[in-house]
Amino acid sequence: MLRIAAAKEMLEEGKLPVQNICETIGYENVAFFRDVFKRHTGMTPAGYRSSFAPLRVGRGELLAGMRSND
Numbered sequence: 001m002l003r004i005a006a007a008k009e010m011l012e013e014g015k016l017p018v019q020n021i022c023e024t025i026g027y028e029n030v031a032f033f034r035d036v037f038k039r040h041t042g043m044t045p046a047g048y049r050s051s052f053a054p055l056r057v058g059r060g061e062l063l064a065g066m067r068s069n070d
Contacts, residue, residue: 003027004037007025007037008041011049012052033045
């Protein structure tokens with residue numbers, strides 16, 4: 001469980017490829033790591049990372065969708 005916690009932290013904070021994270025936390029086989037990660041979190045490493053991606057909204061775009069037709 002400690003390895004998965006470390007992987008989650010790396011996925012949340014960095015841009016390291018999943019392969020590198022896998023090796024860093026001590027797994028040699030990335031497919032096995034993905035299976036273990038999904039079993040513990042309910043999502044793949046890539047899916048987990050994307051859930052922490054920053055919201056990218058250009059200036060005024062968020063409000064533009066909320067305006068009524070003038």
